[in-house]
Amino acid sequence: NAAEAQAEIAKYNALKKRLLSEAPEGEPLPSAVVQSLNKANATLYETLMELEMSQVERYAESISAFEGCYEELSKRLQEASVAFYNKVRELESAFTQKLEAVAT
Template structure:
């Protein structure tokens, strides 16, 4: 009778522990979902801010390029007014400045290279943010799954292995006493 009472208590303990674990698992899933929603909002804000930042950089680069083109045109005018000579300009600079197409081609190529680097960096930031978001949420879900499986295994082992062995020993000792 005592052994049966303990077995019933053991079964009730198993049910109670499993109910508690299921409640904990549900709360973890709700928490992870809330985290995912909040992190998604933060991630979208970060992406929007970085997009605005890189657009501003492209605008500044374009303004800089326009000023360089104006300065290049001014150098060409001064050189043509001075018969192809300009004080303070290196030989290499003089060679580039003598040909309008070469000068503006070099300026445009440099501008295109800077814009390409900005675009590549923007893509890198965006991809990194998206990848990080996915990794963090997936890691939280994986860790919760592992925690839950570990806890369920511990509960099962506690009730069905450890306590069952103890109850079996108790039952055997009760039979010996009878």
């Protein structure tokens, strides 16, 4: 879900902003801040990957459902076409027989 992903990114950005604002300016970042950012980054990565995999599964389900419906529709169309042309053949045969009967 895009909204959920955006919310997770916003939380990460807020944490990053807070941690960086607490760090002394002009000095290297304290290791605790770096560790916190690394942990938050890893957590964000895992969350986003879970969301992406969930979306991929939903796409796969949707594609599978579409393919099933399309296959059923194709089968029905083929059956209807066969029935139609069989009926046309029967009517053509009946017409030819009646035409021959009238001609003789």
